[in-house]
Amino acid sequence: MIQYKASAIFCSLITAVSFAAGPAKAEDPAAQSGAAQAQAVQGVGSQAVQGGGVGSQAVQGGVGSQAVQGGGGAQAGRPAAERPLTNKPDEEKAIRATVSEFVAAFDAGDAKKLMNLFTEDAEVVDENGEVVRGKGAIEANFTATFAENPGIKIVIEIEALRFVTEDAALERGRTITTIPGDPVPETGTYTVLYVKQNGRWLQSLVRDHADRPSTPHDRLKELEWMIGTWVDESDEGKIHTTCRWSEDKNFLIREFKVELLDKTATTGEQRIGWDPIRKQIRSWSFASDGGHGEAYWTRDGDRTLVKYHLTTGDGVFKTGTQVIEKVNSHVVKWKIIDRTIGGRAVADSREFTLVREPPAPPAR
Numbered sequence: 001m002i003q004y005k006a007s008a009i010f011c012s013l014i015t016a017v018s019f020a021a022g023p024a025k026a027e028d029p030a031a032q033s034g035a036a037q038a039q040a041v042q043g044v045g046s047q048a049v050q051g052g053g054v055g056s057q058a059v060q061g062g063v064g065s066q067a068v069q070g071g072g073g074a075q076a077g078r079p080a081a082e083r084p085l086t087n088k089p090d091e092e093k094a095i096r097a098t099v100s101e102f103v104a105a106f107d108a109g110d111a112k113k114l115m116n117l118f119t120e121d122a123e124v125v126d127e128n129g130e131v132v133r134g135k136g137a138i139e140a141n142f143t144a145t146f147a148e149n150p151g152i153k154i155v156i157e158i159e160a161l162r163f164v165t166e167d168a169a170l171e172r173g174r175t176i177t178t179i180p181g182d183p184v185p186e187t188g189t190y191t192v193l194y195v196k197q198n199g200r201w202l203q204s205l206v207r208d209h210a211d212r213p214s215t216p217h218d219r220l221k222e223l224e225w226m227i228g229t230w231v232d233e234s235d236e237g238k239i240h241t242t243c244r245w246s247e248d249k250n251f252l253i254r255e256f257k258v259e260l261l262d263k264t265a266t267t268g269e270q271r272i273g274w275d276p277i278r279k280q281i282r283s284w285s286f287a288s289d290g291g292h293g294e295a296y297w298t299r300d301g302d303r304t305l306v307k308y309h310l311t312t313g314d315g316v317f318k319t320g321t322q323v324i325e326k327v328n329s330h331v332v333k334w335k336i337i338d339r340t341i342g343g344r345a346v347a348d349s350r351e352f353t354l355v356r357e358p359p360a361p362p363a364r
Helices: 002-008 014-020 034-040 042-049 054-059 089-107 111-117 135-148 216-226
Strands: 118-125 131-133 153-165 168-178 186-197 200-210 228-234 237-245 252-260 266-275 280-287 292-300 303-311 317-328 331-341 352-356
Touching: 089 111, 089 153, 089 168, 089 200, 111 118, 111 135, 118 135, 131 135, 216 252, 216 266, 216 280, 228 352
Parallel strands: 118 200
Antiparallel strands: 118 131, 153 168, 168 186, 186 200, 228 237, 237 252, 252 266, 266 280, 280 292, 292 303, 303 317, 317 331, 331 352
């Protein structure tokens, strides 16, 4: 029925569904200490540390992997991971191996294995100056990070490496951290002081700095394809939807009009934004009959899931989850599952296909 289409015109136009239909329509949706080594290279380290810090980002979910994973740029046809940064190829190779081990353990969520790469008295300093000292405390922070962010992955791009003594080296680079369900990776810069103990290069002092914080606009970029005009027509009526950025570019605003052959037209507006507390896309919808609702959006592979709850203008409470699949820039498929109306479970909707309205031809 057309009420289904009104409700989901892609992500959470639940307003149209339930707001357009009354309660009778049950089918509507709606070794050497790190400190000592740091002092030994203080003149060099103070400059490098301003570049950022790897370990604290790792502890807080932000380290990353480097060009060792194939990231970074290329020069003269060579991957950044292979481009020499020093005149000590064997030692540089050993440090890169340590970074590779770090990435593998981090991606596996293995805090204990990560501790094989730190000195006993290692220190990790985050972008706010908070210090975590000792392997035990660092391991606890990693463990908490992995528990709070299952599936977190990292990329480290080494930008510079310098040996300041035979047994001490400074590395500077960038980090990229991704968390399942979060469309915007966290990026930052880092500096790490390595010391060589028993023939192995270990992290002794780590500092990181976050990049510019992601804005609400950044978070909503994955939905930018919705911008434009969409029309869905059937024998029962017509739904007209437009989507645009707000003037401050921090919200997507969608306006809809539902015209059923046997009913007065219903209009409404939906505002889609970023919830910094829940770290999730969230929307608020309002219909001309007084109905209102909200929804939370998550990514599920190639699909978008919109879990909503709303109240119609005549007081009927509805819930459900919209499943939206973008076929291409002009076609979207969607359906609604797990629906309830007035606390009673109802059947899932069938799948619908929506098509973008082409732009009007230029005036002659």
